[in-house]
Amino acid sequence: MLDMKLIRENFEETEQRLCSRGGSSYLDGFKELDEKRRALLKEGESLKALRNTVSDEIAKIKDKSQVQDKILEMREVSNRIKVLDEELKQVDEDLNGFLLTVPNLPHLDTPTGLSEHDNVEVRTWGSAPQFSFTAKPHWEIGEELGILDFECGAKLTGARFTLYRGAGARLERALINFMLDLHTGQHGYEEVLPPFLVNRESMTGTGQLPKFEEDLFKTVDPDFFLIPTAEVPVTNIHRSEILKKSDLPICYAAYTPCFRREAGSYGKDTRGLIRQHQFNKVELVKFAHPSESDQELEKLTANAEKVLQLLGLHYRVMLLCSGDIGFSAAKTYDIEVWLPGQSCYREISSCSTFGDFQARRASIRFREEEKSKPEFVHTINGSGLAVGRTLLAVLENYQQEDGSVIVPEVLRPYMGGIERIS
């Protein structure tokens, strides 16, 4: 959520920066609602002040015959207040509902552009493996090895669900443990294991609601949502809290499955593990002091990259342009891993700073000084990494001519010493 004051006082500039996302207007209607709200507030508050003082007087008057006039007068004032409060409530809801649908301001570092074609390559690591044979896509490798059963996933649930078997299931679990151990052991994150279902408030805090309900799976009774990323429960750990400045940055690493409807992507990435309704992810989440959030994003991105480096997987880092960043994000790096079976780079991690956008929605604050007013923290998060996509990257990059797959050395301790899946 954007700061109302900022919009009020820098209307044109704010609108202009928002428009770099590609829309033609984002703040239409704000001024009218804001002015109406302030007018109602002013009138209502002065009547309440009157009521409070007169009520006090009534309490102090002993001679009850003198009280009747005042009571009658205040009855009318109260009725008027009731009407104003109702109008105000409506306007407040409208204004709040409006603000909740306005996306975040792009960070000044975010390049202006309309689509992914305007994203900027920041760096690359490693190089694509060379094969003396034609590299296969992971769905062929996985099916031939009997470790990925897409048909059975479809039978059990439907499209975009997969059954992992044997070494495939174990490799997924190995990757989860490897990533968690790295981030908690080497990078200073605290491991958390949150609920996979959350309430509406949590979803609103991080920005999935109210705008993107159609992307979420939900339960009917009670009204809960399956998390689309651990970002949601983990960021909401500190919802409505005032954190100690000395505790910042707070860094969490969490493994969770993620559930996404993928509405609107019918026919896209239908084969293999790329786009599933349920997938595993290790997520990194930080709560940082505003002056340190930029460098914390760099560190978090480096922490995610480290996973790929240790696995020996070639990748590139893209800085997303204003037209390609998500609704809540101010600045985003995508890490894209090389997939030889498909001869392309695919996103395997998305690392973003949200500025105070989520913190304002979820009311996550800190104090600069012991006695100073609470200020909003900055939130930062990124995948470290998407596990299913990492598994498929391992399959495609470590495939051998005979159809077997070499297990990267760092994963062998997690695989009971297995060096090759065949």
Place this chain on the structure above:
RNA sequence: GGAGAGGUGGCCGAGUGGUUUAAGGCAGCGGUCUUGAAAACCGCCGAGUGUAACAGCUCCGUGAGUUCGAAUCUCACCCUCUCCGCCA
């Protein structure tokens, strides 16, 4: 699922219709005293909104209601705890 108890500031906790501007305590901050510390004593000490700064207004789990006036009364809901039942 059944029965009961309860939700008040960072924490503990009083408060059952009107000096409650939410008592008191703990923690925290500032000061006096002290070579320094502790103790003692004095003062400050919730959030939001709003203002140049005051003032004002709102907030006692959430929402609705009664009243001139609600932390306090009524209704609904949410959450926590205890016991019983069921259960990984």
